[in-house]
Amino acid sequence: MLACVALLGACSSLPTHTPGSAPGAATGKGGYYLDDGPGDSPPAHLDQIPDAVPRHEPLNRHANKPYTAFGKVYVPDVSNKPYKARGLASWYGRRYHHQKTSTGEIYDMYGMTGAHTTLPLPCYVRVTNLSNGRSVVIRLNDRGPFRHDRLIDLSYTAAWKLGLVGHGSAEVEVERVFPP
Numbered sequence: 001m002l003a004c005v006a007l008l009g010a011c012s013s014l015p016t017h018t019p020g021s022a023p024g025a026a027t028g029k030g031g032y033y034l035d036d037g038p039g040d041s042p043p044a045h046l047d048q049i050p051d052a053v054p055r056h057e058p059l060n061r062h063a064n065k066p067y068t069a070f071g072k073v074y075v076p077d078v079s080n081k082p083y084k085a086r087g088l089a090s091w092y093g094r095r096y097h098h099q100k101t102s103t104g105e106i107y108d109m110y111g112m113t114g115a116h117t118t119l120p121l122p123c124y125v126r127v128t129n130l131s132n133g134r135s136v137v138i139r140l141n142d143r144g145p146f147r148h149d150r151l152i153d154l155s156y157t158a159a160w161k162l163g164l165v166g167h168g169s170a171e172v173e174v175e176r177v178f179p180p
Helices: 002-007 156-162
Strands: 067-069 072-074 084-092 113-115 123-129 135-142 152-155 169-177
Touching: 084 156, 123 152, 123 156, 135 152, 135 156, 152 156
Parallel strands: 084 152, 113 135
Antiparallel strands: 067 072, 084 169, 113 152, 123 135, 123 169
């Protein structure tokens, strides 16, 4: 639950545009919401970081219990049924890098992970950017986003591969992916 509360700010982050700079570009302090940008030295070849590979994993016993965030009750769906939805994706970066996720794992902004309010943790989803057709598979290991207009939060690398880092958010389709 502490991880959920800690990520409340992260999961609502939206990079801002500083006049005279490229949209979403970090321009020193304040280029991103709450100074949460891509980090000082991202890996050289983000495009070579592989997508998550779905595998059978036990559900996290702590991260799949009902919880409350900002006065709203969330009940994780652990039924193992298919899921497909469209909505707004955002991303979170260095402000939460190396912090604990809802599953107790350490958040790696350069991994292929994400956060969802009710899908079981961990599980895998394919996220497709509807404006450019790019698609990635990520492993959900965190809770959020807790803004009413957001469907999913992505790691920096997942957002970068989908082409939404500069805009801060994009309309996506999220579909649960199961191991073979």
